[in-house]
Amino acid sequence: MSSSETVTKAVEVGDAERAGSVRLDRVTHQYGRGRETVTAVGPVDLTVPAGEFLVLVGASGCGKSTLLRLIAGFEQPTHGSVRISGAAPRPGQTAGVVFQSPRLFPWRTVRGNVDLALRYAGVERARWKERRAELLARVGLEGMEERRIWEISGGQQQRVAIARALAAENPLILLDEPFAALDALTRERLQEDVRQVTAQTGRTTVFVTHSADEAVFLGSRIVVLTKSPGTVALDLPITLPTGKVDADELRESAEFTELRTRVAHAVKSAAAA
Incomplete structure (x- = not known):
């Protein structure tokens, strides 16, 4: 060589x-x-x-x-x-993986879906509020934490899926x-x-x-x-x-x-x- x-x-x-x-x-x-x-x-x-x-x-x-x-x-x-x-x-x-379908938990709110991702990512609970706000702001969903999944559009659901994929800091x-x-x-x-x-x-x-x-x-x-x-x-x-x-x-x-x-x-x- x-x-x-x-x-x-x-x-x-x-x-x-x-x-x-x-x-x-x-x-x-x-x-x-x-x-x-x-x-x-x-x-x-x-x-x-x-x-x-x-x-x-x-x-x-x-x-x-x-x-x-x-x-x-x-x-x-x-x-x-x-x-x-x-x-x-x-x-x-x-x-972090995002699929064609958002694959969200419909019985949870936007906040609940992101918090679950933070939990599995091993983020300390004390950081969840700050980290969640940061993620939702990054995908343009500020102020929508309490919305149910069926209350938001398909595009917004994919935004939640992207936020969830970004939750783990890999x-x-x-x-x-x-x-x-x-x-x-x-x-x-x-x-x-x-x-x-x-x-x-x-x-x-x-x-x-x-x-x-x-x-x-x-x-x-x-x-x-x-x-x-x-x-x-x-x-x-x-x-x-x-x-x-x-x-x-x-x-x-x-x-x-x-x-x-x-x-x-x-x-x-x-x-x-």
Whole structure:
């Protein structure tokens, strides 16, 4: 191995051990046994540095959600290894997770749902009020602590789910098409919120979507997956402005349009290959 390769390898190993970093080495995941075995994803090699916003995008059935479950530790790879901050993922502890459905407890108030998350996260009870107020303010739900889940909109329910995922002070958050069931206007508003929240917290984020527009708007890096079994078809860094920007101006910019077209084309090509 040359000296430059040795340095590169050392940097990769260092990145893979930082808090919130993600590393997948030759990961393959299969369902079933014998003749019924189906390979859902892999082999996949992927390193996500701490603080990056990675978007996994591809057609339905390409293995995006499977990869997310592997990173969360909800499932184990058939072959290869998954490491979060240099260690094996621990379900419910390694990352905050937001699903397509909010999965809230309808018999609890907004406060009750967030407090339960704080309890499981091991936050001292004396800090709950302050921490809850901070989380709800971060997702734009100030003053709604006593509202019942059935009294708030679908978009607001997803905001509660995001607040709950942020309750544990771990450095990784995973989102599996969290806005898929929402109307276009609510979806765009929540995209802007997630973009701002992740920038403020600096957490590593892995976001699953099938939308090229959503991927380009949110991600600092996009990985397009092939059709099943999903492998990496495109690994694209995104250099759009970050921080507080006008969302409409960003979406209407020539650079955004060019990137969205490139990603959409890659998704279609990968699905047809």
